[in-house]
Amino acid sequence: MTQQSTNNPNSNDELTGETAGVDAETVDLFVELVDANARDGLIVAMGDLHPxxxxDVFEQMPRPTFRQAVSLLRDKLPADMIAELSEDLRSDAVDLMSDRHLADVLENLDSDDAALLAADLGEDRQERVFEQINASDRAAIETSLNFDEETAGRLMQRDFVAAPEFWTVGQAIDHMRSADDLPEPFFEVYLVDPGFRFVGAVPLSNLIRATRDTPLAELGVDISAAVKPEMDQEDVAFIFQQYNLASAPVVDEGGRLTGMITIDDMVDVIQDENKEDLLALSGVNDGGSYQSVWDAVRSRAPWLGVNLFTAFLASGAISVFEETLSQIIALAVLMPVVAALGGNAGSQALAVTVRAIAERDLLGPRAGRAVRREFLTALVNGLVFSFGVGLMALIWFKDPQLSGVISVAMFFTFLWAGLAGVLVPLGLQKLGADPAVASSVFVLTSVDIVGFCAFLGLASAVLL
Amino acid sequence: MTQQSTNNPNSNDELTGETAGVDAETVDLFVELVDANARDGLIVAMGDLHPxxxxDVFEQMPRPTFRQAVSLLRDKLPADMIAELSEDLRSDAVDLMSDRHLADVLENLDSDDAALLAADLGEDRQERVFEQINASDRAAIETSLNFDEETAGRLMQRDFVAAPEFWTVGQAIDHMRSADDLPEPFFEVYLVDPGFRFVGAVPLSNLIRATRDTPLAELGVDISAAVKPEMDQEDVAFIFQQYNLASAPVVDEGGRLTGMITIDDMVDVIQDENKEDLLALSGVNDGGSYQSVWDAVRSRAPWLGVNLFTAFLASGAISVFEETLSQIIALAVLMPVVAALGGNAGSQALAVTVRAIAERDLLGPRAGRAVRREFLTALVNGLVFSFGVGLMALIWFKDPQLSGVISVAMFFTFLWAGLAGVLVPLGLQKLGADPAVASSVFVLTSVDIVGFCAFLGLASAVLL
Incomplete structure (x- = not known):
């Protein structure tokens, strides 16, 4: 297989099938090499691996070993590998690199990846490093940095292949053969009018099958959902998914072509956005980076802090019924059942709703239908599980009245949980907030309070 | 822009920027057309839209309208739109279509999409429909169906471009010009040896820049992480992400090229797997399809059922301390604080761990480090929030002993929550189970029991 690998000297023939990725032995080998300060050995071992x-190997090393490896390798630390590192390791590596090496790395990366690295630099260092970069690469990076994080402008690369729409296939091919700053890879030739306005895209698979004298305009495919630089990355990802794009042109206000976004960057965005939603639903802020205890504490403390107060709100609701509780201690024993099942039902409704919002499945009339569906689902599951809870309570306490009270309270808690689970995220979205963030704590607290009040209130009325 | 749109008559010039996707007015228009039985109007309106x-428009219609639209359109219902429908609407549509129309649709789709539709058919109908499909398309669909769901074999399409490694660029281009069953789009030409074994891939962006007499072997890029047909789709998705692939060859046991998987299918897989994890963490099984109340009930009832029993386990733990509770009613009031904060901390650890496992960040030595990090995080947050809970209890009940008891109990609950949150999913994974499924109920129940026992047990010992 290696005889074909002229373009990718970093190929690894062992990377077949289930064994894709790195194993523990590889990591151990690297750690040993670093510990032995074996710079040359390290460089040879790296030559076998995809960036x-x-x-991944560097991320699996203990942090001090990682730093030593970076210092040891100096300018042999490959640019494309640095771009693949997780955020905090990347900034660690950048701190350890010389200005000269960093400037080389920035020149070698696509402008989107280079901007990612440059964004972490302090102002002074950024200026020092930028002075050592050639003017055009520097301009590309600086333009990227002018756009907000998580926008199309940050994600786009400024190398793309554009051709006037009146060119023929032959002219386009000759142009590509002579150009030396083509992106790697690219999937389309973008067509522009004389004002450099984007007018269409020619997939390479069309181009390659046409004769040299075919006008490009005849081969164009309309990519109408053009991306603006200030567009949020989540909206860009939606466009890629909706229209199955491999790359998308980025056009400015005047319709002029300014960049290109490729699907591999979008896959990362999709993963990041999914990760954010999943963690936010469990009350973890800010990506939940998995590197240091301090990061973990910081990403989790805020919602624990909110929960500290909301939990006491629920306690406050219970304290209203102290008199009843002191007379029927079975109520205190059963309270957690109402909270646990109600919380579970609320979390389910919430997760389904947050996911549906993320997939843009709850636009327009579908939001109303979702609320109706959640209500009916809560009705059905509420009936089934209220009966179940009542039955278990009856078997345990042999008290039909108590069993009836917890059944009815459970049923109302289910209804509330279902409605809160769908209305809270929809409401947050309407307010322009992220429906995944904050929803959980509102839903679970309100379910606790409603559940405790229903159970203890009903018990006070019926059982005393 | 439309003058370039020769290859895509379904272009929609309004689909620019933020307005990508469909709006409520479009849906209303379609519903009106269907209600008026305006078949021709419907066909014209559809002509403006991307499949x-x-x-999306069809999915936003009320279900009876959707069915009527399918019946109304008959053979004008486009194949590529049917493939884009959500699972249950797709099977609804298939039920309403004639065998002849369905056969046409299956012939027009890529083999992976066709297999998706065919898989839903009953045995009788599948046979009747297959009889009307030409032999080669039928063979391709049947081969796909031989592979399990969610494997590479199901996802791959059987149209791809392959060329002998000894061919020149010119020969490959001539071949592509004359072939009429090329996939749409494709990004690489796969190189094969005389035994049709995969030996490398030539990106079109390399091919197009080479002269006609260049041997293909010189342009090849090694894609070493070749995909096997029986590989799980999650593993395939990992390979695409790890190596930034646009397409990947699928090779059988003997290394022979049998299919191609493209990134657009992988994006759907990534979304599905993310959705599964997010919903599973909240106790929703089976994709949580958002169409019918019955689907919703069925996807949520199983974990509610389990929770019904685990909730009573926690109650059982409380009932051990009935005597104590009856004497100090403040304990019953404060119990939910321990459960809520402990549950929150457990959910956080769990979500971070499940996500890290999904991203393959917890392999080898990193799993051990994650456990240590969760323990330390729980230690820090535990100290902070135990103090907070103690302080709030002190302000409320003015009882330093009670405040001390809940503080200490809270601290141990935090430690337990952190450890359970990381050890339960890691353990499930070691056992070969999906760490997202079932984790929540184990973690939350154990946190409840430990929290209640610590709080009430300590109170019994100290306060009585």
Whole structure:
């Protein structure tokens, strides 16, 4: 297989099938090499690995070993591997690199990846490093940095292939053969009018099958959902998914072509956005980076802090019924059942709703239908599980009245949980907030309070 | 822009920027057309839409309207739009279509999409429909169906471009010009040896820049992480992400090229797997399809059922301390604080761990480090929030002993929550189970029991 690998000297023939990714032995080998300060050995071992796998190996090293490896390798630390590192390791590596090496790395990366690295630099260092970069690469990076994080402008690369719409296939091919700053890879030739306005895209698979004298305009495919630089990355990802795009042109206000976004960057965005939603639903802020205890504490403390107060709100609701509780201690024993099942039902409704919002499945009339569906679902599951709870309570306490009270309270808690689970995220979205963030604590607290009040209130009325 | 749109008559010039996707007015228009039985009007309106947007419009119609639209359109229901429909609408549509129309649709789709539709058919109908499909398309669909769901074999399409490694660029281009069953789009030409074994891939962006007499072997890029047909789709998705692939060859046991998987299918897989994890963490099984109340009930009842029993386990733990509770009613009031904060901390640890496992960040030595990090995080947050809980209890009940008891109990609950949150999913994974499924109920129940026992047990010992 290696005889074909002229373009990718970093190929690794062992990377077949289930064994994709790196194993513990590889990591151990690297750690040993670093510990032995074996710079040359390290460089040879790295030569066998794909940059992404190399990054994985470095991420699996203990942090001090990682730093030593970076210092040891100096300018042999490959640019494309640095770009694959997780955020905090990347900034660690950048701190350890010389200005000269960093400037080389920035020149070698696509402008989107280079901007990612440059964004972490302090102002002074950024200026020092930028002075050592050639003017055009520097301009590309600086333009990227002018756009907000998580926008199309940050994600786009400024190398793309554009051709006037009146060119023929032959002219386009000759142009590509002579150009030396083509992106790697690219999937389309973008067509522009004389004002450099984007007018269409020619997939390479069309181009390659046409004769040299075919006008490009005849081969164009309309990519109408053009991306603006200030567009949020989540909206860009939606466009890629909706229209199955491999790359998308980025056009400015005047319709002029300014950049290109490729699907591999979008896959990362999709993963990041999914990760954010999943963690936010469980009350973890800010990506939940998995590197240091301090990061973990910081990403989790805020919602624990909110929960500290909301939990006491629920306690406050219970304290209203102290008199009843002191007379029927079975109520205190059963309270957690109402909270646990109600919380579970609320979390379910919430997760389904947050996911549906993320997939843009709850636009327009579908939101109303979702609320109706959640209500009916809560009705059905509420009936089934209220009966179940009542039955278990009856078997345990042999008290039909108590069993009836917890059944009815459970049923109302289910209804509330279902409605809160769908209305809270929809409401947050309407207010322009992220429906995944904050929803959980509102839903679970309100379910606790409603559940405790229903159970203890009903018990006070019926059982005393 | 439309003058370039020769290859895509379904272009929609309004689909620019933020307005990508469909709006409520479009849906209303379609509903009106269907209600008026305006078949021709419907066909014209559909002509303006991308198949994915068209599918969105159909999904937003009320279900009876959707069925009527399918019946009304008959053979004008486009194949590529049917493939974009959500699972249950797709099977609804298939039920309403004639065998002849369905056969046409299956012939027009890529083999992976066709297999998706065919898989839903009953045995009788599948046989009747297959009889009307030409032999080669039928063979391709049947081969796909031989592979399990969610494997590479199901996802791959059987149209791809392969060339002998000894061919020149010119020969490959001539071949592509004359072939009429090329996939749409494709990004690489796969190189094969005389035994049709995969030996490398030539990106079109390399091919197009080479002269006609260049041997293909010189342009090859090694894609070493070749995909096997029986590989799980999650593993395939990992390979695409890790190596930034646009397409991947699928090779059988003997290394022979049998299919191709493209990134757009992988994006759907990534979304599905993310959705599964997010919903599973909240106790929703089976994709949580958002169409019918019955689906919702069925996807949520199983974990509610389990929770019904685990909730009573926690109650059982409380009942051990009935005597104590009856004497100090403040304990019953404060119990939910321990459960809520402990549950929150457990959910956080769990979500971070499940996500890290999904991203393959917890392999080898990193699992051990994650456990240590969760323990330390729980230690820090435990100290902070135990103090907070103690302080709030002190302010409320003015009882330093009670405040001390809940503080200490809270601290141990935090430690337990952190450890359970990381050890339960890691353990499930070691056992070969999905760490997202079932984790929540184990973690939350154990946190409840430990929290209640610590709080009430300590109170019994100290306060009585």
């Amino acid at each position: 992404a796998d190399m990054a | 994915a947007d068209m599918a």
